[in-house]
Amino acid sequence: MLASSARAADNAASSSAPSSFGYGVLATIEDYFANWFVRSDAAKASQPDWPSPLITVTPLLVEQVRYDQYWDTQSPNGVATDNFSGGKGLELIPEGHTELSIGMPPFLKRTYPRNTNGFGDLPYLVKLRLLSANEANGDYLVTAFMGFTVPTGSNVNGAGHATFTPTLAAGKGFGDFDVQSTVGVTFPSGGLDRLGMPLAWNTAFQYRVGKYFWPELETNYTWFSYGQNTGHNQLFLTPGIVIGRIPINDRFGVTLGTGDEIAVTRYRSMNRRWIASARIPF
Template structure:
């Protein structure tokens, strides 16, 4: 009897802690829109789960870059308006007509703070800010060799219900290296996205990502990339667990400069 009581006493606090934390996560997500994450643009929403992205880009000289992971990873909601992300370093594979190179990208972290939000019944909008950190931990041929800080401001507005509707989302960010500014430069990125919700689990989207480089090798150059895609989700697995997956096609448009010629992006996310 004594051993049984001691065992229960030891495990009950852990069960209570995680149950309380997950209840708070549910309450936190309930007061914001219930849109699916976009394929390319970081979500302004607070999200929780494990996400993996796959990206492949082609270049005019028959070269190809495959990105396994694309900086995504574990997303955790720690408070009423706070989320943190711990990236899983992406594995990169570059193929050219002359050689093939593989290696790891840099480690990334992100924190997000939600300023204001309302769910579909109370306004359907959200405004948030985030702060990203990239550390030069990757392979020599793929690392930026700099610590990069990326502040981002993001917002979104939707129309409709939790079952059907449309929304627009946008973000503005700058990636600032701590060193080698004349080589790395500062890319300023503005993303605008239109997402629809149809047939319960279908989320078609189009994203426009405009980048302007200050300083560095691309100083003064501009690029506009369009992403056409669709997400499918969230499908119930059990209890809190849900799965989402999506795919999209990317291409630079309306510019004389681009860092690639075309690409594919796909994602899968386990929410909990």
């Protein structure tokens, strides 16, 4: 009788084990998402409080939805191009030192040649914050990036190959003034003779005026190696302004920005670009 009761208890325990395990996994997943904003708020509180520049990818971990619009008003061959989205999209902080950005493939509209409008490649970006301190503790940070593009675009609008862009970024604040800078090299998975391995060095200088206004000047430099533009380099200067974060409620806000990217070197991929940026940080 005792043996029979023991077997029944063992059977009941073994049958409930998978259920208990499954419940534990579901509870862990639920807890992860329930505490998402607790983690992301803690991550943002431990770093400087600057806005993302117009072009330079900020070393900050940010959580926002972003849409950019570019108007290339002139190019060396006389073609004007409108870029819808600029490859921006959803930026999330899944963990206290990490950001994941999932971009939208940009839609490119050209005045010439005909029938070349279409979507570009799908971009992703992963950030790993290495060092950080908020305004009360030094006002700086250092972050490593890895950017990817998936060759979803057409032959005209996409690279035709996946690309990988390891990048090192850093920023330092001095009261109302801050500097944010990135250096990265793009490696294509193929087509090196055409795409090359461009090195990009972008730096943004920002100054806070009042509560919401951040006039800025960016330098956007590219040096080309290996590809069809080997040996060339180009530099753009981008004066602009970022306005925000203007609160909507306790969680959501809005940030707006605009700027004018102007070529200052003889070699250039375009002459001028107007930029508009809209973000909803949360």
